[in-house]
Each structure stands twice: as C-alpha cells, then as structure tokens.
Amino acid sequence: MRPPSNERPGPRLRCPGPVRRRAFLQTALGGIGGGGGLTLSGLLRARAETPQAPSRAVIMVWKPGGCSHLDTYDPKPEAPSDYRGPFQTIGTKVPGMRFTELLPRQAEVADRLVVLRSMTQTAGGHPAGSMQMLSGDMDTQDKPKPRLPDWMCAANRLLTEGGRRGNPLPRYVGINPPLGYNGPAWLGDAWQPFVVSGDPSAPDFRVPDIGLENAAEVERLRRRVGLRGRFDTFERTVGRMLETEAIDAFEARALELLTSRDARHAFDLSREDDRTRDRYGRNAWGQQLLMARRLVEAGVDIVTTQLAGPLCGRTQGWDDHAVDHHVFEALRFRSAAYDHAVAALVEDIHERGLSDRVLVVVTGEFGRTPKVSYGASTGAGDASGPAGTIQPGRDHWPQAFSNVWFGGGIEPGGGRHRQARRAGRRTALHGARLPGHPLSPSGHRRRPGHHQRPLRPTDAAGGAWPPHPGIGRLTRGLPRPGSLSRGRGDGAGADGTTVTFGSGPMRRGENAETRR
Secondary structure (H helix, E strand, O other), X not given: OOOOOOOOOOOXXXXXXXXXXXXXXXXXXXXXXXXXXXXXXXXHHHHHHOOOOOOXXXXXXXXXXXXXXHHOOOOOOOOOHHHHOOOOEEEOOOOOOEEEOOOHHHHHOHHHOEEEEEEOOOOOOHHHHHHHHHXXXXXXXXXXXXXXXXXXXXXXXXXXXXXXXXXXXXXXXEEOOOOOOOOOHHHOHHHOOEEEOOOOOOOOOOOOOOOOOOHHHHHHHHHHHHHHHHOOOOOOOHHHHHHHHHHHHHHHHHHHHXXXXXXXXXXXXXXXXXXXXXXXXXXXXXXXXXXXXXXXXXXXXXXXXXXXXXXXXXXXXXXXXXXXXXHHHHHHHHHHHHXXXXXXXXXXXXXXXXXXXEEXXXXXXXXXXXOOEEEEOOOOEOOEOOOOOEEEEOOEEOOOEEEXXXXXXXXXXXXXXXXXXXXXXXXXXXXXXXXXXXXXXXXXXXXXXXXXXXXXXXXXXXXXXXXXXXXXXXXXOOOOOOEXXXXXXXXOOOOOOOOOOOOOOOOOOOOHHHHO
C-alpha cells in the first residue's frame, strides 16, 4: 500500500496516442518544442565530432625456417659444447635475462620485451608447422595448401564486417609476406593481403599502383570504372560466387589505392628522415620494418613481413641444417641486420606513443635441435662452405622455442614463468589473448562465411581460435614486459638448474608425433 500523502492529486495526463511519422520527424529534426534541445541532426553531428579511439594493430615479423633459440634468446652457457654453441652470453636491461652476443641492441631494449621461451607445437615440417602456428590446424602432416584460413586473413574478414571506413589503406598489408604455406583457404582471395614485394632499401624501389599523382589520370580512371560498371555482365552463379566477390573487393580496393595521395605517402619511405632510416638499417629487413611502422601509424590493422632473402645466407632462410648452412656462421651473418631492425622497431613504436595500440610479434614456425649435428654442405655461398665441406647445423625442433612480443597493451605482471624442464616433454598450453582487443575475437563468435560456412576457425580438436594474435597456442598469459618465460630449456639453465635432454636431435622431416 502507498503511504498516505497530504498532496492533492493533480490532473491526470492522458497519452495522446500514436504520433504520426511526419510529426515525429519534425520534432526530431527541429528540436523538442523548438527550444534548442538535442536534435537528431545535432546528435549525428556530435557523434561525428566525438574523437574515435585509435584502432589497434598487429605487426608480425616472421622468420621462415626456424631460428635457433639456443643461439639467440635462450642460451645454455653451462651445457656441453656440442649443445651450447660458440656464442658468449651478455646481460640485458632485465636482471637475470641473458641473450647471446648476437643481440646487443635487443639486449638494450629487453625491459620492453616479453621473451616467451616456452613456445611449442607438434609439427616438424615447415608447411604443417607454419599452418599450426598461423591457422591453428593441428594436423602434423605437411600439405601443399592450407585447410584453414590463417589468423591474418580471418581477422581481415572480421574487421571488414564492421563496415566501410574512411581510410583508403587496406586493413591487411604483407611486405614480402609469408604466403608459401598460408592464406585465406575457403574464405576466398578477397581477404588476401595487399602485397608489397621487393627490397625497400633499393634506390629505385616504389610500390606500384598507389596514389596516381596526375589529376587528369585520376578522373579518367574514375570515368572508365563507372563505364565498366554499367556494362558489367559477369554471370553471378553459385559456382562463381567466390571469384566474383573477390573481383569486386579487389576492384574497390584498387580504385581507393590508385586515387589516394595519403596511401601513396604511407608507403613512401623517402618521407622519413635519414637518421630514422639509418637507425633501422639501410637494408631490406630494416626498411621492411620501417614501412610496417609507417603503415600501422597510418591506420593499417595487420602487417606481416618476412625476414628472408640474401640477408639470411646461401639458402635465403633460417633453416640451418648442416647441408644448407654452417649454422653458427649463418647466425652471425644475419644477426646485425636482424638485431638492429627489431630493436629500432621497438624503440620507434615506444617513442611515438604507439606501444599501447600496436602489438609486435617476432617468431618462426619452430626452433632448432639442442644438439649440434654435422653434415656435408651441398653448395658454397654466404655462410656455407664448398660442396662436401663438413659443417655444423641444427635441425627442426618444435618441442621448445622462443618468440618475442612487444606492445599491444600487454599488462605488466600478467604472465607466469616456467622452469626449465626436459626438452621432449609435452606441457599443456593455453590460448593467451589480450582482453578487448579487436584482433582477438572470442572463440564463441560465429560469422557466416561463403555458402553459410561458419567463420569460426578452430583447430582439429575443436578449440577456439585464434589465441591473440593467432600465433600458436601460448602459455597461460604472457610474462610481464621485461621478463622471460623459461622454456623446457635444452641444456643447463643459466640459473644453475640442471636439465636433461630429450632423446637426441630430430632428423630432417621428422615430426614430434613420431618421436613420442
């Protein structure tokens, strides 16, 4: 019951009934009673003028073939000589964290890095290892083409579903990207990256088909596109749906890029001062990472770049079998360009205030065997002796390897350390995602793909995909910046912990499934 009230009841207000559409629009557009209230046009204007949160982005730096973690980020100085390699260890800015002498510049910025030494996967071949890392396909058998879309193409699709944006730049750009074993799979070619090929450090380097400078050419192009649209008679049957959608998406993207001056400037490294270009290194790798920074700063969401080619040595990759390279000469050969480029990217992103919104991941598909093997070189070249020369190498090792993370809002104190343990042992690993990151979609989200195929990439066991940013399956959370996660290290730990080894080196082409 209501408490008694001394107030006299006022006149009852009656609902006037439904409002006609014209009256509603007049009220909305003119303001309530014309008294300067918030109008619909004012609401839309206020929304347009509200500063939008800056978009987040990922730069993935891929080292194809598999870098030796023992000779870079996870040294074992107390291990026997046939395991530890010839390189001395050096201190970093983080007490207790040591790298090898090959990475002095990265040692200087180690307090901004997360070094994850407990990465693992189960595929011993390059195709299956790459697919497991980038698409979550847990099949350990090598395949010529991916079965599942990689995280980059899937994220490109998911982000594009949010609607058209004003930025003419593509959401996903690959600068000499790792396309050999990865791609959109059943999503369709429309979600491939915009590919930049070549050596950005070359004097005559330019990105073709970006930002026409001649106004007359731009206008002529627009007229031709409009004319073509009126006469377009492509047969849009179910059998050609994927192809047609890809063509439409490519044409829209190409027209934006062809006519945008801002797009041309984003790819133009000559607009950087000489000091910055020198800082990254006047070589292909340094300028690739500089271009990656320019692109995410200009609004690109995903950039992938592959550190391969002549800077790697004779076989132009990190696959340092004895038949390909003298593993230690190869690592020394490529270390200066690699060390300077990655350290410069970390410093540059931090100094420009981008570290909260840009995540950098440096990784490959696996590591190298703990025990050094020896074999005959198959040919002379950079970091390899003449054919027949017996030289050291390390083979594939997916059981334990290292990768490096920086930025992206990784929260301090959010990770766990792992003690060094037996190399051949399997440890339960779990997805680590950045909360609220748009490139870290929930595993429960479903999006209709082509022919109603659900766009929810999963691994073979049905697990949610991708862990942020889709690379492999990571430990529970990431260590805080300036920390490391001790892997199931191969040798005696730097802290004096004695570690037993696995059952010997993995032979070329062997995978972890056959070793158990």
